[in-house]
Amino acid sequence: MHNYGTAFLGMLAMVLNTVLNLAIAWQMQQLIDIAAGNGAFLTMAQLCAVFLLSFALMGVIMALNAYARPIFLKRALQQYRDYAFARLTEKSAFAFGREDTSAYLSALTNDTLSLETNYLSALFTLPANVLMLVGVLGLMLSYSPLLTPAALTVSLLPLGASLLAGGHLPAQEKRVSDANGAFLATLKDMLSGFPVIKSFQAEKEALRLFSESNAALQQVKCHAARTRTALQYIGGAAGSLTIFTVFLLGAALALSGRGVTAGVVMVFAQLMESFESSLSVIPQIWANRKAADALIDKLAAALAAHASSGGVPAPSVLKDGITVQSLSFAYNNETPALQDISFRFAAGGKYAVAGGSGSGKSTLLKLLQGSNDGYRGSILYDGKELRTLRPDSLYDLLSVIQQDVFIFNSSVRDNFTMFRDFPSGKVERVIRLAGLEGLINARGADCPCGENGNVLSGGERQRISIARSLLRETPVLLVDEATASLDPVTAFGVTDSILSLDGLTRILVTHRLEEAMLRRCDGILVLKNGCLEEFGAFDELMDRKGYFYSLFMVSQS
Ligand SMILES: Nc1ncnc2c1ncn2[C@@H]1O[C@H](COP(=O)(O)OP(=O)(O)OP(=O)(O)O)[C@@H](O)[C@H]1O
Known part of the structure; x- marks a missing residue:
């Protein structure tokens, strides 16, 4: 079951969406300059036709995305789990008997969910984000070569901040996976030993053990969630600061008559927003990728441990x-x-x-x-x-x-x-x-x-x-x-x-x-x-x- 086709369609939808966003930014600039009487490339009628076309394209993109992305995720995770389980069944009973099964339970449940939400879904948007950065840069340069370098310099701030915060994520993700494994092991014990717990009236002790394990899991999950939220906020706050600075610079240039129109300032602010969101998403994807790698490595190490090491065939009939x-x-x-x-x-x-x-x-x-x-x-x-x-x-x-x-x-x-x-x-x-x-x-x-x-x-x-x-x-x-x-x-x-x-x-x-x-x-x-x-x-x-x-x-x- 190949997944390349759906991956391609999904990414194509994201790329088309980026192109559409850039085109809409340009249309906005044209509209503002027509309204302000600055003269524009298109007439009002032509602009309305282009707007309608853009909306039609938006529908196509939505349909493409709704079709391809869920299928891609379904197949990718199904293949990941099936592959891991197939590798697991290659182990000998002896090798498996020496292992802690909760690591596999965690890898095939919680970790898979984490791969889906934090990595695969985000990875889909990577080409679109890169294209957005290139496209925005091209448009900004064409509008104002003077304003562009200033805007780019300020935009480095959120990038650096996100990269710094994102470095903690892989270790935290692995800790979540370990804690989840321990939690599943406790749960398994409590459910299998339920009759013993009841007959020895050990409900309180069972609840204490369960609560401790549950609290430990929620604690590490909370740390990881905090890092993710911090990553988003750092990116967002620095982004707003950047846009505001660019807006001020643009307004100063417009007022000093350096060929920057009101439409250009507006479109610049909008482009910077796209630029910022793409730029802040890339370190997140990078951090999530490292975190996903840590989870995949953990599963691979567990699968490789005690792997059966070949040998000669046993006699099919016992003669002696x-x-x-x-x-x-x-x-x-x-x-x-x-x-x-x-x-x-x-x-x-x-x-x-x-x-x-x-x-x-x-x-x-x-x-x-x-x-x-x-x-x-x-x-x-x-x-x-x-x-x-x-x-x-x-x-x-x-x-x-x-x-x-x-x-x-x-x-x-x-x-x-x-x-x-x-x-x-x-x-x-x-x-x-x-x-x-x-x-x-x-x-x-x-x-x-x-x-x-x-x-x-x-x-x-x-x-x-x-x-x-x-x-x-x-x-x-x-x-x-x-x-x-x-x-x-x-x-x-x-x-x-x-x-x-x-x-x-x-x-x-x-x-x-x-x-x-x-x-x-x-x-x-x-x-x-x-x-x-x-x-x-x-x-x-x-x-x-x-x-x-x-x-x-x-x-x-
Ligand atoms: N998994 C284990 N880890 C450590 N020691 C073990 C383990 N299994 C058995 N033993 C020990 O090895 C010794 C032999 O145990 P084994 O179960 O082979 O005896 P058995 O003759 O089958 O006993 P029974 O008839 O009571 O089932 C015992 O001292 C036992 O405590």
Whole structure:
């Protein structure tokens, strides 16, 4: 969607408007001099005809402007946002997980509005303003070469003042953007945590946090608005002073008989007004441009940070398996969550990861899915180190069913197909495997899920997440406590479906040590305080009567 045509038409309208303003100034001078009997280039009748033509041209300009400018702004901002979001989606989930999303919220809402009002709209008028300066200068010189240099000298005053004041704007605009990001982050927290706020009767504290953030935002906005207003007033006041001075000089020249007529003095005053407004607008546009650059740079820096850095494609089919060698990992340089772990999961196998609370089960699963590359040792998929794999190709190799399910504010079908089309046979099979039949038979696949699935039960949300992963048919399926929010019968059915799938490598993190499920696994990896304590089949581990045996016996009692 090119925007050059509309930009050209919009600017053409502004340029024509400038020409028209200059022509009207000239017509005014002719009119005054005809009335004063000084003699003019046109007769009264000709002048009236030119006036009518000018009004017709004004209509054309208005129509052109009304058509082109809104379309230009609509497309420009739409493209800006779409481009930024497309770049954002190129990031890996790991990279994005380390970032503060409020910066993007601000960049794509408040900052875009600021770009529209303060920069793009003003930029439209730039060629017209430059033309106005040149045109006015030409006309003034033709009327009085004597008065022109004096007028130009006085007009430098507002220009200098505006340039000085405009220098503060970029830093202020960036501060507004940062404060807006912080405000959105607070708002997001308050809305997501609303039930917690209510149940802990923390409304006052919530209001205090909200008010502080709101006040901080309004404060920096107020500073920026003050600078903008100062810029306008400085330009305006200095402009009036200039016009008054020129008027006085012109009157003195007219009275001393230096070839300056009353019409010329009047037109000079009018031209100076146009000259001044164009001259004062240019530093504002310049300052706004710098401010806009600061916002664009901020977004570009955020988009470039943690950008995915390429890599080799992940295997499309897992032939050998997953090999983990001397794996250690610590969050934020604290006590290691995993220490020196080595094991191998064969391709197509079913494995359970067990251990006490905080033993590192979820951390291991997160590392296997490439959510953090800050580990020591190696994680090999068919011999290829995870860190060297292209993040997007990794998503074709493995899918994850997590405890926390994100549900889009859309239909049940959209949520498990992730807005894509699949053959109906495949969809029906997955609905059955994930235990979604009950929900779909009762409400239909097109029933809305509400914001983050608020009209669904925890179990229904979980089943959607399971169907979502199964539909992708990736060679590896990672499952983190997926059945925790399901009732025992449904949980058993869903686990049974996952364990019955053919050709998939399945790794299930589990709290519930259910014998029937564990017996069907090819291996159980047992973690204790971040270390690999045991690894073997159910019977093997039970015969050993070690840590797993104790865990299992406790869970049964
Ligand atoms: N994002 C994080 N930042 C810092 N420490 C973390 C983070 N996530 C987990 N940990 C710590 O790492 C250790 C292992 O946590 P992990 O969630 O992997 O254990 P788990 O076995 O899955 O526990 P549970 O069964 O209770 O879910 C814990 O000590 C935990 O506090």
